[in-house]
Amino acid sequence: MADNCNFVSILGVLLILTMFDNPIIVYAGEGVPNVALFTFGDSYYDVGNKVLLSKDKNPAQTKWPYGKSRDDPNGKFSDGHIVPDFIADFMSIPNGVPPALKPDANVTRGVSYAVTDASILGSPAESMTLSQQVTTFESMKSNWTTGYIKKSLFMIYIGTEDYLNYIQKHPDADATKQQAFVTSVTSQLKTDIRSLTNLGARKFVVQLLAPLGCLPIVRQDYKTGNDCYELLNDLAKQHNEKIGPMLNDFANSPDIDGFQFAVFDFYDAILRRTQRNLNYRFYVSNSSCCGVGTHNAYDCGKGNVHSKLCDYQRAYLFFDGRHNSEKAQEEIAHLLYSANLNVIQPMNIRELIVYPTGEKMREFWEPNTFSARRRLPSQDSYAGYSA
Ligand SMILES: *[C@@H]1O[C@H](CO)[C@@H](O)[C@H](O)[C@H]1NC(C)=O
Ligand SMILES: *[C@@H]1O[C@H](CO)[C@@H](O)[C@H](O)[C@H]1NC(C)=O
Ligand SMILES: *[C@@H]1O[C@H](CO)[C@@H](O)[C@H](O)[C@H]1NC(C)=O
8 A cells, every 4th residue: 555655756756757847748649639730831741733733744743762762652752651741640630731832632630732843033934923822721710610721730841943943044243232232031931820820820840041052063063062052052041141030020020929930940950960970870971872973962763764762862962853752751851840949940840839829929030049058947038029
């Protein structure tokens, strides 16, 4: 009997300690709120829209070796799943979210509007700009109630096309012109996010741009060998620096109640895996697994090209010239879902989906203080903070 009492009280103490240590505990699949996932962006998040949109019904990404790791080439740019597939899994959404352009899709738990070649500015061929994706969401909006949209997740990854195209067309643009371009891209992004809030969206996840100059296709195009192309890294950095403050402004805006967000430092996550690849067990991070050329960066999956395929794709950070291997995508998804403030601010997806809907955030994005930063025992000092 005495033993039992001790056991019970120890359990009690453990329970209380656990409660204080982790105010919010959610495991994938257990107690995850029933909310939807809406994704916007380019090929990184495309789950098949490009195939539905373009005249070519059998583009490379629908053919082996795409989908190789799951024996399932299905229009995604990876050897298997992509980040939104894993996030959907963690959110207990069965079978991922369907492409918006698929007729009769079951859209109950969300939809993907992302399409390969999408950009923020311009009018990409056989693709959509972010604002066109937002308009498509608007046309389907009556599938969900206002309350459901408010508590659902809106994930965005876009901008790569804008910067790669810009540098291709304006290789000699000076610093002033580059800054002006970054400002026009980020202003339009801001407009598009604002439009989503007008349609009822309140919970946003924005993935910062990768170090674009380190993509195998960029190293190959600009013949940088084992180095990254710093000009493109720099543009990505300039772009990324504007995102946190922009989202802080939204969260503090009196016009939008309960705007909540997470900013994921994808730039740093990829740079670490590029520079210290062995620490992360990626044996090759400077060229891709599948393709042709100095960095195997072109034409993966093209039927008439005998593109090289590596022996073991999980050893590679990049599967093709610009997209990560499934192993890397899975790591990235785990970081988005549950990493700490060094990687995702001011909270991760796991926290964002349970953060009370309609409430103002009490912590915000902060620049360059990641490793020094700790959650304070009292959050009062953050009240009224504005960046
Ligand atoms: C659509 O998906 C939801 C949840 O994912 C499920 O409950 C529902 O039965 C599905 N509807 C149809 C018609 O399959
Ligand atoms: C719901 O989404 C589908 C796309 O799967 C779309 O065709 C349909 O128009 C939408 N319905 C409403 C009521 O918005
Ligand atoms: C990639 O890095 C390895 C060493 O880690 C080096 O041997 C190889 O030449 C590099 N590849 C390219 C294309 O620069």
